[in-house]
Amino acid sequence: MAAAFLSRPVYPGLALVPQARRHIFALEGAGAGALTDLAPDAGALTRSDILYLPRDPDGAAQAVALAALGAASLWQAPDLAALLSRLAGLLDGARMGTRLYAAGSEGFIGQVLVVAEAAGIDPLSVATEHRGNRARRVQCVHCKTVAEEVTTQPCACPGCGLTLFVRDHYSRRLGAFQGVCIDAEEPGSAPAAEEAFR
Amino acid sequence: MTELALRVAAIDDAIPGIRRIRLVPRTGGLLPAFSAGAHLVLAMRDGPTLRRNPYSLCSDPEDRSGYEIAVRRAERSRGGSAFLHDRLAVGDLLSAGQPANLFQPDWRGRRHVMVAGGIGITPFMAMTATFDRLGLPFELHYACRSRATAAFADLLVARHGARVTLYPSDEGRRIDLAAVVGDQPLGTHLYTCGPDALMAAALQAARDAGWPDQALHAERFEAPPPGDPFTATLARSGIEVTVGRDQSLLEALEAAGVAAPCLCRGGACGECATRVIEARGTILHNDHFLSPGERAAGDRIMTCMSRFTGDRLVLDL
Amino acid sequence: MPPGSATAAVHRPETFLPGTFRDDFSYRNSPGNIPHFPFPFAEDSYRYSVNIEPHVPGRPGSAFEHLIDVDEHYLSEMADRARVLEEDPLRYQALPHMMLAQWDVLELLMEEQARAYPHLFTLTKDGDRWRWINRPMGIDDTFTFGDPATLPREPFDYIARQTQGDHAILDQRDGNLWMDAGMITAQADWSLDFDVGMSFHEWHAPVPLAHEMGVFDRALKFLLNLRLGQPVRRLNWTMTINPRLDTSPERYPHWGPDRMTVTPQNAGRKVHLRVELQSLWRLPRSNAILFPIRGYLMSLDQIVTVPKWGRRLPRVLESLPPELVEYKGLSRYRQTAIDWLKPYDDGQPTSPGIFPD
Known part of the structure; x- marks a missing residue:
């Protein structure tokens, strides 16, 4: 794994804020395990809403495990856009004392934080835990297209087709790493792509 | 200048x-x-x-x-x-x-809740004026001994009406802090200034209601505490400065003509942090800036607030 | 001011040059403007330092004479900026909570420019009713301070299109600075669209070496206590092939290939020293910080017309640490530039400081 760099977000792991009036858990794929491992007490669960985006291969089993927690509500999202939209709806009109928790892939967490910030939540107050692969969301700095699930270095921009070097520079606002053309100075000199983010 | x-x-x-x-x-x-x-x-x-x-x-x-x-x-x-x-x-x-x-509003705030006690009302005079001008939602809770002795009370009510609530203790009124923080929209920020006990209670009420630290702001201004006189030796200028009972180290340095850094003079900003070369004795840290670890290290002193007791204190000044 | 510098003329731009920063790259400094250039090296070898000093008016005729500097390239730079913004509106960003800071910036940039260059700019205030005259650009607008509806654009957008240099606005909260607004059209390879909203350490993340040295920790601590009315400045530098202002990462595929075109024959004309006079100003109403990044470009063949600079520049370029050469993107042409400059270094000692002898 690449060395830490200073714009890289830190995901310290989910820790319950016991005083919270309401807990909202936004979970993706293996991120479900972050909540089941946390095993909140029954009192906290009665104040908890869970939004879950299952991912193969363990999505169904994890959904069962989440349901077994007995939270106030559990909603399974058909896709990411639906989850983010539902989250925005929950946060609209929410009160101080509502605490948000996000667990899953890095790209998922990044997009949950974008929704949170838009709702008036300071991103630093959101508990996050990275579970799952290390694939990166990458914004092409040239055409601004965001590539999802990038696992190679360099990668191809799905928008403009340039070969991008994925920099160790991360934008919380965009929830994405920065991709910069790797062979701009000598077009055609890009090295072959190698698996880098798994 | x-x-x-x-x-x-x-x-x-x-x-x-x-x-x-x-x-x-x-x-x-x-x-x-x-x-x-x-x-x-x-x-x-x-x-x-x-x-x-x-x-x-x-x-x-x-x-x-x-x-x-x-x-x-x-x-x-x-x-x-x-x-x-x-x-x-x-x-x-x-x-x-x-x-x-050192107490600016968080401009991202969707709503601004202020809790003042006594003369701690002063920063909120400017804040309420600004929030009002910018059209930012706010409410001010102002604890005082009595209506008659509460500075600016009439002015605030005249200016902001129901957005200001007075709590005169001689009428038996107390701020219900749990209620104040209990039903605020996401993105609300809390500001408090006043007696230590009130500030601590306001912050605690918010934390107890699940508010994150990023939404909490307290004005930690204090006057430098008096204490036993002591002497500081200044290594670079080669002079000794005696600090009187009712004087801060910073004031003694200034009186001696030493150009010592400072900004807030209330132990909050860190500007006056000065390297301690030698301390045979105990530094009495009275600031809000140094962390417990930094205090324990004992190699820096905040001249605006902190004092010393012991045989010898040598500063890098 | 040292004796002997009395020949330095007061900087009072009357006419503006028509140079371009793209296509035919017709930008050149007039001979009289060469001493105006803020040569960034105070000694013969490179040494990283924060080098922050008070931003106070400096030597007449230099870029430091006025705190917001206007020079003979004003109109051509504003034209280039307008074109960059037209092609890529994301070069201007202001997060919603920065509106009060925007007004602070508008006032500061209007007041400073009107004070320093009364023949170019006039600001008259009648309460909140303000009139701004920008003679070079033919602007005469009356508006209500504090009411965005009375200006054709957001206040920061409006004034940054009329001020040389890039500008960022840093919000202060939680013991940190956050780059929450900017108009950045002439940057040395960083993206405002990507960096907007970042904290001080986050947006400096790609800079090598300095983090380990604790440079940014110290700089942040210093800036958090920056005082109203006491701005500070520092110089930063890099090199650019062709006098191109817009060396953004967005446009890298357009300017990156330029780095392959440097030859011993054309280096003097093509290779430019790019200097940023960065200043930092506490803003009164918002308590935010304005960060102007005022860029200057000068080709090697113009730099060597000042003998001291011609001696010193090759010495500095030879002393750069490799990480820095890589980070500044100099790898492909540094040696060619040094070789081109060498004949101008006669081995004589140089005087301390940045100004010509």
Whole structure:
């Protein structure tokens, strides 16, 4: 794994804020395990809403495990856009004392934080835990297209087709790493792509 | 230069124990605009002593014709409040540094909730004016001894109506802090200024309701505490400075003509952190800046607030 | 001011040059403007330092004479900026909570420019009713301070299109600075669209070496206590092939290939020293910080017309640490530039400081 760099977000792991009036858990794929491992007490669960985006291969089993927690509500999202939209709806009109928790892939967490910030939540107050692969969301700095699930270095921009070097520079606002053309100075000199983010 | 040359234009003693002072530029013109929550470090020539104390600006930040401060007579004054109450007169000349701010609003706030106690109302005078001008939702909860002794109470109610709630203790009213923080929209920020106990209670109520630290703001201004006199040796300038009982180390340095760094003079900003070369004894840390680990290390002292007891203190000055 | 510098003329731009920063790259400094250039090296070898000093008016005729500097390239730079913004509106960003800071910036940039260059700019205030005249650009607008509806654009957008240099606005909260607004059209390879909203350490993340040295920790601590009325400045530098202002990462595929075109024959004309006079100003109403990044470009063949600079520049370029050469993107042409400059270094000692002898 690449060395830490200073714009890289830190995901310290989910820790319950016991005083919270309401807990909202936004979970993706293996991120479900972050909540089941946390095993909140029954009192906290009665104040908890869970939004879950299952991912193969363990999505169904994890959904069962989440349901077994007995939270106030559990909603399974058909896709990411639906989850983010539902989250925005929950946060609209929410009160101080509502605490948000996000667990899953890095790209998922990044997009949950974008929704949170838009709702008036300071991103630093959101508990996050990275579970799952290390694939990166990458914004092409040239055409601004965001590539999802990038696992190679360099990668191809799905928008403009340039070969991008994925920099160790991360934008919380965009929830994405920065991709910069790797062979701009000598077009055609890009090295072959190698698996880098798994 | 950047020092402001000011003249006392008006003094208002309508509230017992609290003196409102209006300062205008000596040569006319306009003063710099300032930010809500800012303070002014006022330099006061009191006989042989030059005092420099911070006071929150309580006028409207857009009123650049003058600045206002409100000073409560301290029960055990180190000299600043007694000077301003007893010896200051209209027409007197004072100077001050530029306004500085360690208590600014978080401009991202969707709503701003302020909890004030006593003379801690002062920074909220400017904040309410700014929030009102910018159309930002706010509410102010103001605890006081009585309506008659609460500075600015009438003005605040006249200006902001139901957004201001008074809690005079002689009427048996207390702020229900749990209720204040219990039903606020996401994105609300809490600001508190007043007696330590009130500030601690307000912050605790918010934490107990699940508020994150990023939404909590407290004005931690304090006067430097008095204490036993001590001597500091300055390694670079090669002089010894004796700090009197009612004097801070910073004030003693300034009196000795040493150009010591400082900004807030209240132990909050960290600007005056000075390297300790040798300390045979104990540094009495009174600031809010150094972490417990940094205090334990004992290699820095905040000259505006902290004191020393022991045989020998050598500073890198 | 040292004796002997009395020949330095007061900087009072009357006419503006028509140079371009793209296509035919017709940008050149007039001979009289060469001493105006803020040569960034105070000694013969490179040493990283924060080098922050008070931003006070400096030597007449230099870029430091006025705190917001206007020079003979004003109109051509504003034209280039307008074109960059037209092609890529994301070069201007202001997060919603920065509106009060925007007004602070508008006032500061209007006041400073009107004070320094009364023959170019006039600001008259009648309460909140302000009139701004920008003679070079033919602008005469009356508006209400504090009311965005009375200006054709957001206040920061409006004034940054009329001020040389890039500008960022840093919000202060939680013991940190956050780059929450900017108009960045002439940057040395960083993206405002990507960096907007970042904290001080986050947006400096790609800079090598300095983090380990604690440079940014110290700089942040210093800036958090930056005082109203006491701005500070520092110089930063890099090199650019062709006098191109817009060396953004967005446009890297357009300017990156330029780095392959440097030859011993054309280096003097093509290789430019790019200097940023960065200043930092506490803003009165918002308590935010304005961060102007005022860029200057000068080709090697113009730099060597000042003998001291011609001696010193090759010495500095030879002393750069490799990480820095890589980070500044100099790898492909540094040696060619040094070789081109060498004949101008006669081995004589140089005087301390940045100004010509």
